[in-house]
Amino acid sequence: MxxxxxxxxxxxxxxxxxxxxxxxxxxxxxxxxxxxxQRPRAMVISCCDSRVHVTSIFGAEQGEFFIHRNIANLVPPYEPDGNQHGTSAAVEYAVTALRVAHIIVMGHSKCGGVQGCFDMCTGNAPELNEKTSFVGRWMDLLLPGFERLDPAADDASRVSQLELEAVRTSLDNLMSFPFVKDAVEKDRLSLHGLHNDIAEGSLRMLDPKTDEFVAV
Amino acid sequence: MxxxxxxxxxxxxxxxxxxxxxxxxxxxxxxxxxxxxQRPRAMVISCCDSRVHVTSIFGAEQGEFFIHRNIANLVPPYEPDGNQHGTSAAVEYAVTALRVAHIIVMGHSKCGGVQGCFDMCTGNAPELNEKTSFVGRWMDLLLPGFERLDPAADDASRVSQLELEAVRTSLDNLMSFPFVKDAVEKDRLSLHGLHNDIAEGSLRMLDPKTDEFVAV
Amino acid sequence: MxxxxxxxxxxxxxxxxxxxxxxxxxxxxxxxxxxxxQRPRAMVISCCDSRVHVTSIFGAEQGEFFIHRNIANLVPPYEPDGNQHGTSAAVEYAVTALRVAHIIVMGHSKCGGVQGCFDMCTGNAPELNEKTSFVGRWMDLLLPGFERLDPAADDASRVSQLELEAVRTSLDNLMSFPFVKDAVEKDRLSLHGLHNDIAEGSLRMLDPKTDEFVAV
Amino acid sequence: MxxxxxxxxxxxxxxxxxxxxxxxxxxxxxxxxxxxxQRPRAMVISCCDSRVHVTSIFGAEQGEFFIHRNIANLVPPYEPDGNQHGTSAAVEYAVTALRVAHIIVMGHSKCGGVQGCFDMCTGNAPELNEKTSFVGRWMDLLLPGFERLDPAADDASRVSQLELEAVRTSLDNLMSFPFVKDAVEKDRLSLHGLHNDIAEGSLRMLDPKTDEFVAV
Structure with missing residues (x-):
């Protein structure tokens, strides 16, 4: 039944x-x-968060964006071990089958997944350390990002930084996929990093020259 | 850089x-x-396909739906092995942290992932059998669905059936998660299965009485 | 502008x-x-609360219910002092112009207005005592109901009792309007008291024989 | 009893x-x-009229709209005199306790309250001039709107104009509440004016640029 x-x-x-x-x-x-x-021009990787509507922000029509949404818009590194990797499958399909011209990774403010990772790393969410925590294990992808945070900053600033690190991590991991790297090098694919502030509706993008996020 | x-x-x-x-x-x-x-009423699991806009179909506003999108709207079975499971993390977050009241799985016509699974199972897509194929390994989730297809039907019918099996499989796998099963049994969560025909804009839903899809 | x-x-x-x-x-x-x-059969007086949908509960169609909604479904006593009385105006219009056959007062569980009244009366919401508090002054209508609460009961029970008193108070106050009393006595109008439990979807009604609320 | x-x-x-x-x-x-x-996004102020179903028009679910309904969808001016003001209490609760993001005032065609006001002002409803008429005194709120009507227009047009004036009056009066004005100025609340034609099911909204009602 x-x-x-x-x-x-x-x-x-x-x-x-x-x-x-x-x-x-x-x-x-x-x-x-x-x-x-379908023949989408771009793949978008964004968060499941109900407050993030990438199709609204970009006035996207049906057929325009191939969209993968997961917790904290994370891409894991290339790991062809025969196990199930939903995000990697989506990236592979977008790049090799649909041949999208862009992959846009969009993070956002007040991300519950990023906050959970921060809490876990600072000892405030022991339940996320459990082997059985799917959210905890998923957010392990962001541990290298946590290591790069400014230890002198206050917590609120560090959480905000970690949201940006989530975007950087995904872009870096994308480049670990041979078919992504190849397409980027052949100028058939370009990668983009964005961060959306929910309260203010503002968008920042990762500036390749400085590796910093700047207002769009 | x-x-x-x-x-x-x-x-x-x-x-x-x-x-x-x-x-x-x-x-x-x-x-x-x-x-x-956010306090979304429902989680929606739908495909990455650029032609499927669930927020448009349901006139959803910001904050209303927590949305996970992956290839072929599949949910893997419960497997707390400490590895990264993006879909399971999204389901866990929706049910245990956000306490959504509904999970809606929405399949659709002309699904490239489902077609790929069908081709793989009928020997027409050997590349998807490769251990390194993320799409192939992801679509392995649908192998039990393929086994249930009517062998007497023609290929086009069987692919359409397989799209419905993808929804059934996800609903069944959702029930393998202890926290989903518990919430469903306590009447704190209800599951729903839908299938969207892109060309005709029609929606069918899984009728719990007959286990068949009927027009909404 | x-x-x-x-x-x-x-x-x-x-x-x-x-x-x-x-x-x-x-x-x-x-x-x-x-x-x-319009020629509505009944007037319904219910709360503004977003969780109370009387048209849904009773499958009401367009034209069926003349509906007044205010905080805590309260009717003030008859007071023809020339000032603005929105609720009294609605009752007057329903009874004398539309000549409805029923007035249904429907209270509900978890009513914020009733809770506020209880807090005010027990010294836990001093801001509601301010002369400038519209909610506080409006809830003054329920002070006689508060006096009738069982002093031996615990707070949760007393708040629930107070929700029922809000319905009783409104019915009593309705009878202070000469045109209501007259219509009731001439059997042209009947009054009804209901209480809706939001979580369980259950409805109780005021039984005229016992003056208690019983399951519908 | x-x-x-x-x-x-x-x-x-x-x-x-x-x-x-x-x-x-x-x-x-x-x-x-x-x-x-509850956590409604919007408060709706509409008429008690049995033909106006705002939840149906907007496909609203339980929990979405905090709804106050009175005769002719009127909001009185801010008057913290310690008397009972049911509409002001509802507005206060919505803005200060629930912190709604929108207040939508919706008028409608064939409004009996507006017609009564017009008749009273043109000498055709002397009973509404009585001090004891609750409907008459309530409709006094619309007297400034009557003064703004085009004296050259025919009666039917003037009544229709008066329905729109009821919406304008309510919006203007809303701004006389300090907590409404403050929230609007801080961009935490926005006000909207609508008019629903019952026979044609059409909706017009008050265009802030022109202060005229235009088709939605």
Missing amino acids: SPAKPLPQYLVQRYHGWRATTFSENHSWYRRLAEEG | SPAKPLPQYLVQRYHGWRATTFSENHSWYRRLAEEG | SPAKPLPQYLVQRYHGWRATTFSENHSWYRRLAEEG | SPAKPLPQYLVQRYHGWRATTFSENHSWYRRLAEEG
């Missing part, structure tokens, strides 16, 4: 509303997208 | 437009979301 | 969806309601 | 139907709303 339940009614109604308006007005494009397949 | 490049200008322009309009008009809500934290 | 801002875009989209579906399917009825005027 | 009567049987039956279906399917969310409290 299935564990599923019916969809809440307010979502059913909104879906019917969408179908009668937005969908109906764009039917020809949706149909063509279905028949010819 | 960072591998990053500056953001393409057309995205910079769209961002500035968004900030001057949509963001500006919703500043008070964004700020409150930043200060008080 | 107007202080207004444009409507958030997600609401604009949902409205267009509603208009293309729910409204469109019921256009003939809406048009008739507009041309012939 | 209580003046209450038992709930009409057709409502009892609908309630049991709702509980077995809609409530049951959303139990987890209702329970969470009960335990954690």
